[in-house]
Amino acid sequence: MYTEHYGLTDRPFQLTPDARFYFESRTHKKAMAYLGYGLAQGEGFIVITGEVGAGKSTLVAHLMATIDTERLNLVSIVSSQVEGDDMLRLAAQGMGIVTNGLHKAQLLERIEQFLAEEGRRGKRTLLIVDEAQNLSRSALEELRMLSNFQSHGRAYLQIFLLGQPEFRDRIAFEEGLEQLRQRVIATHHLGPIEPGEMESYILHRLTVAGWEGRPEFDEEAFAALFRHTGGLPRRINKLANRVLLYASMEGMEEIGAEAVDIVAADMIADRPGPSEDKVLPLRTSQAAGIDHVAPAPSDAPVHMIQDEALARRVASLEARLEEQDVALRRVLTLLVDWVEGGQAAPSYHTNAA
Known part of the structure; x- marks a missing residue:
């Protein structure tokens, strides 16, 4: 493992949400x-959406690690496609209520x-529902009904809904959710981290994992990491994890863009799916020779990004194969001439090996 090679005390780019690794980018801060x-409002719904891998679960883990549990009960649910009654049971079980046999x-x-009872003890309850885009309308309606529980004008329950971008559209436009919309007091869409935050993100996670300067990353490496991931934390973690593994196997003490590009190309090739989705198109110039590879455009999508380092390696191998083919043809021609002419066996050498 690269953690031992580089003297790290933990895995810096694990995919499991961990509040210790929370990074306060601009979008996460908002x-x-x-x-x-x-x-502070103590009522209603807060809706947070984001792409898959944007860091919603890590955000929740950070929130749960910083909340004063003496004043607030935390109930967390990762939803699936459940109906209203099932949502009630999940919420009750999260509160420690035995639900067997209850109507x-x-x-x-x-x-x-x-x-x-919790309210009389001075505690409110916060219900966090993740993957909310999978909730049925009846489940959302039951959550709205739960938010009605109150005493003396103070709500007992507050609800945070976290989901993928389509959930934001559901809340905004779906018919039948008008009453729920009226209870939403704030929404935010969690975007990717910005290009200028990539270095801080990588070094933050490394530092939490006991990093003491080995390995180093140059500026081009950070730019390459952003180019291949679009700034989504989960994609960054997957790529950075593989880059560190590759670097440890190669004995690298400094990681540059070339290493990131090589690993990104390997990950693209490893993806399941049609073969055309895995091929990195190599644009070569016949006039200049096959070892010339045009650079990839900076705005190319991830699945079409040309791995310039890998392309150079492939082009070099193709050039060597062509040289070997020419040499073998020369040898065969000499052998044919020798057999047909009855001459002494020619002496020759080749670089084909």
Whole structure:
């Protein structure tokens, strides 16, 4: 493992959400501001959306690690495609309520009793629902009904909904969710980290994992990491993890763009799917020779990015194969002339090996 090779105490780019590795990019800072605002309001819904791998789960892990649990109960649900009754049971189980054999009315009564008791102790309850884009309309409606529980004008329950971008559209436009829309007090879309934040992101995670300067990354490496990942944290983590493994196997102490490009090309080739999706198009100039490879455009999509380093290696191998072919043809011609002419065997040498 590269962690031992470079003297790290932990895996810096693991995919499992871990609050220790939370990085406050501009978009994550704004999301935390909305979450803080929502907590201060003490009611309603906060909606956070983002692409797959944008860091929503890590954001929640950070929130849960920083909240004062003496004043706030935390209930977290990762939803699947559930209907209303199932959502009630998931919420009740998250509150520690035994749900076996209970009908819907009994479930609601037990939940209200739990929330009221916590309220009398001076504690509110925060329900965090992840993967909210999978929720049915009936499940969303049951969550809205749960948000009605209150006493003396103070809500017992506050709800954070986290989902993929399509969930934002559902909340905004889907018919039948008008009452839920009225309860949403803040929304934020979690975007990718910015190009100028890539170096800080990488070094932050390395430092948390015990990094002491080995290996080093040059500026071009950070630019390459952003180019291949679009700034989405999960993609960055997957690529950076493989880059460190490659660097350790190659004995590298400094990582540049070439190493990142090579690993990115390998990862593209490893993807399942049609073969045409895996091929890196090599644009060669016949006039200048096959070892000339045109650079990839800076705005090319990830699956079409030309790995210039890999291209040079492929072109070099093609050139060697062509040289070997020419040499073998020369040898065969000499042998044919020798057989047909009855001459002494010619002496020759070749660089084909």
